[in-house]
Every structure is written in structure tokens, then in C-alpha cells.
Amino acid sequence: MNDTGLNARPAPWLGVIADDVTGATDLAGYVARSGSTTIQFFGVPNARTAIPADVDCVIVALKSRSTPPEEAVADSLAAHDWLASIGVERIYVKYCSTFDSTDRGNIGPVLDALAERTGEREVIVCPSAPENGRTVYQGKLFVWGQTLDESPLREHPVNPMRDADLRRLLVAQSRESVGLVPWQVVAGGGTAVAEALATEASAGRRHVVVDALDDADLDSIAEVALTHRLATGSAGLAAAMARKVGLARSGPAPFVVPSGDAVVLSGSCSAATRRQVELFRAQNPSFELDPIRLAEGSQFVDDAVSFVEASPAGSAPLVYSTADPEQVAHAQDVLGVQRAASIVEDALGEVASRLRASGRRHFVIAGGETSGAVVHALGVDSIVIGPEIAPGVPLTVSAGDHPVALVLKSGNFGGERFFTEALGRLRDLTPTPAPMGGTPS
Numbered sequence: 295m296n297d298t299g300l301n302a303r304p305a306p307w308l309g310v311i312a313d314d315v316t317g318a319t320d321l322a323g324y325v326a327r328s329g330s331t332t333i334q335f336f337g338v339p340n341a342r343t344a345i346p347a348d349v350d351c352v353i354v355a356l357k358s359r360s361t362p363p364e365e366a367v368a369d370s371l372a373a374h375d376w377l378a379s380i381g382v383e384r385i386y387v388k389y390c391s392t393f394d395s396t397d398r399g400n401i402g403p404v405l406d407a408l409a410e411r412t413g414e415r416e417v418i419v420c421p422s423a424p425e426n427g428r429t430v431y432q433g434k435l436f437v438w439g440q441t442l443d444e445s446p447l448r449e450h451p452v453n454p455m456r457d458a459d460l461r462r463l464l465v466a467q468s469r470e471s472v473g474l475v476p477w478q479v480v481a482g483g484g485t486a487v488a489e490a491l492a493t494e495a496s497a498g499r500r501h502v503v504v505d506a507l508d509d510a511d512l513d514s515i516a517e518v519a520l521t522h523r524l525a526t527g528s529a530g531l532a533a534a535m536a537r538k539v540g541l542a543r544s545g546p547a548p549f550v551v552p553s554g555d556a557v558v559l560s561g562s563c564s565a566a567t568r569r570q571v572e573l574f575r576a577q578n579p580s581f582e583l584d585p586i587r588l589a590e591g592s593q594f595v596d597d598a599v600s601f602v603e604a605s606p607a608g609s610a611p612l613v614y615s616t617a618d619p620e621q622v623a624h625a626q627d628v629l630g631v632q633r634a635a636s637i638v639e640d641a642l643g644e645v646a647s648r649l650r651a652s653g654r655r656h657f658v659i660a661g662g663e664t665s666g667a668v669v670h671a672l673g674v675d676s677i678v679i680g681p682e683i684a685p686g687v688p689l690t691v692s693a694g695d696h697p698v699a700l701v702l703k704s705g706n707f708g709g710e711r712f713f714t715e716a717l718g719r720l721r722d723l724t725p726t727p728a729p730m731g732g733t734p735s
């Protein structure tokens with residue numbers, strides 16, 4: 295109670311700073327699964343942004359995964375300060391479960407800055423996400439049993455990951471020393487983890503990689519993370535924290551999908567998305583965007599928009615730049631890595647905004663950077679999180695007037711038939727229009 299005798303509005307129990315859009319939605323889906331009402335903003339909201347009542351988890355999705363460290367630090371501190379201004383006392387930094395960062399990696403500088411700003415002495419570093427095959431053992435990151443550097447992530451177009459040793463990766467980026475809590479300790483439970491973290495901190499190792507092989511390990515780590523002002527990792531540890539918190543308040547907010555036609559937009563070149571595109575293309579209208587042809591002016595956004603609009607009514611066409619590593623390398627040789635990426639991102643963003651203007655309302659998007667570009671082009675500021683389609687990929691609807699339904703898929707996630715599954719879920723959740731003169735369903 296406050297001094298007016300009324301219940302003060304409780305602050306969200308978790309504030310999240312995520313380094314990309316699909317990373318944020320990945321975490322959002324897991325947290326919402328345990329009953330926390332979750333809202334995700336794109337970029338740092340301004341001081342006038344209203345937070346709906348009874349929100350349990352507020353996420354700020356940045357686009358900082360590949361930006362220079364100074365920029366990532368400034369954006370992350372701004373996100374922290376805004377979260378603090380709405381009363382959040384526990385911050386979670388969400389990076390990729392495959393620890394994606396460039397050569398001038400910015401995860402270290404962001405953790406250094408947030409450790410200082412929050413005053414946290416023991417910074418848990420735990421990218422483990424067992425449901426999506428990411429585990430950490432003796433400080434090494436595994437992806438479905440392969441070490442990170444031997445997994446398909448070694449061929450990522452922008453952040454190729456060629457080392458699996460998290461301590462080595464972080465030491466190269468951070469001004470802090472980096473410790474380890476090995477699995478043998480984690481298996482001993484939360485108290486053992488807390489003691490080991492304290493030992494590492496008193497030896498001067500402020501950032502501490504913590505092993506986790508499964509959800510039971512994450513539950514032990516979550517016990518400790520919930521006593522900290524700052525914790526960091528992928529969606530896995532945040533999900534374990536949400537499980538411990540349980541149904542925070544009133545349960546998930548009502549979730550209404552607007553009606554309209556769908557389009558699938560894919561800019562991810564991950565192994566998982568390449569397979570999803572290949573299977574979907576075989577049975578649905580599809581249009582390939584080629585960065586070299588776009589750059590030289592022999593292909594235009596108009597071509598893709600016209601193609602989608604000429605596709606059979608009710609179909610969900612695919613527009614994609616998804617390509618295999620040789621094709622990507624060729625485009626990068628000709629255009630440069632960043633230019634190839636931005637040509638594709640700009641084109642997919644423009645395709646999306648033109649299709650929205652002509653009435654399309656369902657957008658299924660593959661790729662983190664790609665999703666960021668599309669959401670920006672659509673002018674979406676925030677989304678409400680709905681049910682999950684696959685681990686780490688929830689259905690979402692934009693907040694405010696004229697909503698659109700968005701499925702923002704991390705490149706690596708989803709089964710082989712993901713696009714068909716997502717479109718089916720969208721159809722199932724869209725209210726059927728009432729017959730003329732009838733009562734709406």
C-alpha cells in the first residue's frame with residue numbers, strides 16, 4: 295500500500311535488454327509461457343511511453359548485436375535507465391544462445407557497463423538453451439552436441455562463430471576477468487552455485503560463465519539469478535527465472551489476431567531456414583531477391599511486390615534472399631558484407647511496408663536482423679506476446695491502432711515445416727468474419 299491507502303502498481307519483475315529483435319521475442323515466448331504478461335518494445339521507449347497495467351516483463355529489443363561496442367553500450371545503458379525509470383529493479387541482458395558477436399564483440403563491453411550501472415558484483419553468463427539444443431559444459435558452448443565452432447554457426451553471414459570457449463570469447467571483449475562455475479558444482483543445486491559465484495567474485499572474476507546442460511541446471515542457476523540485480527544469458531535462464539516466479543499476476547492478456555492475408559519474408563541464411571525455404575518453396579508461390587541484381591538495378595522491390603499481389607487469392611507467397619554459403623560469399627565479395635546485408639534488409643522492409651499498405655496483415659519473418667528491418671519499416675513500436683508456435687517463436691500482435699500479426703523467427707529456430715505451421719496457427723487464431731447481418735464470432 296502507498297500512503298493514499300491504494301495499492302501501488304507493482305513494477306514488472308523483470309526488465310530485459312535484448313541485442314536483437316528475434317532474440318527478444320524468443321525470450322518473450324518463454325517468459326509468457328509461465329504466465330507472465332509480457333510486452334516487447336523495439337528500441338528504447340521515450341519518457342512518455344505508457345506501460346499497460348499489470349505487465350510482468352518488459353523487454354527492450356535493440357538492434358545492437360553487430361554494432362560497434364560504444365554504440366551497443368550507449369543503447370544498452372539507455373534501455374537500462376528507461377527500465378529503471380518505470381520501476382524495474384532486476385535486469386536481464388539477452389544475447390544469442392550461440393553468443394553471436396563480431397570480431398569487435400560488444401557483449402563484453404555491454405556487460406561491463408551494466409555491471410557498473412547496476413552495481414552487480416557477480417554477473418552470471420549463461421547462454422544455455424537446452425530446448426533449442428544449446429548447452430554449456432566446462433565453459434564450452436555446444437549446439438545440438440557439436441561445439442559452436444563446428445556447428446553451422448561457423449558460416450553465419452555477419453557473425454561467423456569460430457571459437458566455442460566462452461571464457462576466451464568474453465575475455466577478449468571485456469575489461470573484467472572471467473570465471474567459471476563448472477557443471478559439477480551446478481549439479482549440487484542453487485546454494486552451491488551461489489557459493490561458487492561468491493568465490494569467483496572474491497578472486498576478482500566478476501563475469502562468471504556458468505555451465506548448464508538441462509532445465510534442472512537452469513532452475514538451480516535461476517534461484518541465484520533472482521537474487522541478483524543483473525543476470526545475463528539467452529532465453530533459457532530467463533525461462534527458468536519465470537518458472538520460479540510462476541503466475542505473476544493476472545495471467546496472459548487477451549490476444550486477438552487481426553484478419554488479413556499473409557506473406558512470408560526470409561532473409562536468414564541459416565541451415566535451418568535454408569531447409570524451411572526449400573520445402574515451402576516447393577509448394578507455394580515464391581520470389582527470390584538477389585542482392586547483386588538489386589544493387590545493379592536489374593531487379594526491383596516492385597517486382598517482388600507485384601509478384602505477391604498477383605499470387606492466387608488466399609495464398610501466402612514467400613519472398614526470400616535466403617541463399618547457401620557460396621552464394622552469400624559471392625554477394626559479399628562483390629558488394630561487401632554490410633552492403634549486401636543492408637540491400638537485402640532494406641528491400642525486404644520495403645516489400646513489407648508496401649504489402650501492408652495494400653492490406654496484408656500477417657507477416658511471418660525469418661532472421662533476426664531481417665525481422666528488425668521489417669518491423670522498423672512497418673513502423674511497429676511494440677508487440678504483445680501470444681502463444682508459441684515452436685520453442686522460441688511466439689505469435690505476436692503489434693500494439694496500437696491497425697494491428698498486424700507478426701511471427702519473428704530466429705534463423706536457427708523452427709522445424710522443417712515451420713512456415714506452414716506458423717501460417718496454420720495464424721489462420722486458426724484469426725476470428726472468422728461474421729456472415730452479413732450475423733453476430734460476430
Ligand SMILES: Nc1ncnc2c1ncn2[C@@H]1O[C@H](COP(=O)(O)OP(=O)(O)O)[C@@H](O)[C@H]1O
Pocket residue numbers: 451452561562563564567585615616617621622625626634635636638639660661662663664665703704705706
Ligand atoms: N543472399 C544474401 N547475401 C548476402 N547477405 C544476405 C543474403 N540474404 C540475407 N543476407 C543478410 O544476412 C543476414 C542474416 O541475418 P539474420 O536476418 O539475423 O538471420 P539469422 O537469424 O539467421 O542470423 C542479414 O543481415 C541479411 O540481410
Ligand SMILES: O=C(O)[C@@H](O)C(=O)COP(=O)(O)O
Pocket residue numbers: 314316317318320321389390391392423528529661662663686703704705706
Ligand atoms: O538465443 C537465440 O538463439 C535466439 O534468440 C537468437 O538471438 C538468434 O538470433 P538470430 O538467429 O539472429 O535471430
